[in-house]
Amino acid sequence: MLTAPAGLRSASCGLRRRLRAGSGPGCRVRRAEGPGPRGAALEAVEAVFDSAVQLASLVVAVAGWRSTRPRAARVHIERAGVRVCV
Template sequence: MRVRIEVERDSEAGEGAQSLFKWLSADPEVRAGAGLSPVRRAAAPGPMGPVLEAIEAVFDSGVQLASLVVAVAGWRSTRPRRDRVHLTRGDVRVTVDSGDPEAVARVLRALGEGDAPEAGSGGAPADRPGRQDW
């Protein structure tokens, strides 16, 4: 299972994605169950170099997916702005903007369905099939 993780409205320097990558890498349950890779974009010429655009997580079970979603929700709770985080698996894209157990369960159901045209239950469909925002 492959999931792309993006922080909405991240800074030009990719500080939110970098912070989330460090948080996930330090979480023992995520680290033990998922391969995490930074996805970098080319930065403007200058000393900063490539900027972290997203994180790619690869794992093979729903338990590992649950650990990842719980860790993302935990990271959000530490942020002053409560950054929204988008998780994409195949054609399914969900937004983590709450850490309450019901929202986490909806995210897990939606992502667990993979490439289903209408993922999850509850919540309002977003701008294309398979996309849910919570």
């Protein structure tokens, strides 16, 4: 059987007494502060970045949509040496 050193045994007994008494280890929690005002420069950067991301998403969506559409066939009409593509 293993025996614990005297210091460890006394610390263990002390912690048990505290837990039984309800004064166990705890932590204090502070309420988080609400969001504060940001600078105008940061707001402008965020607006530009958000707009650029949305524009890129729109371009990708339109390109994807166009790739699913069939291409119209070209018709070539030639008469008297004049060629017209319709």
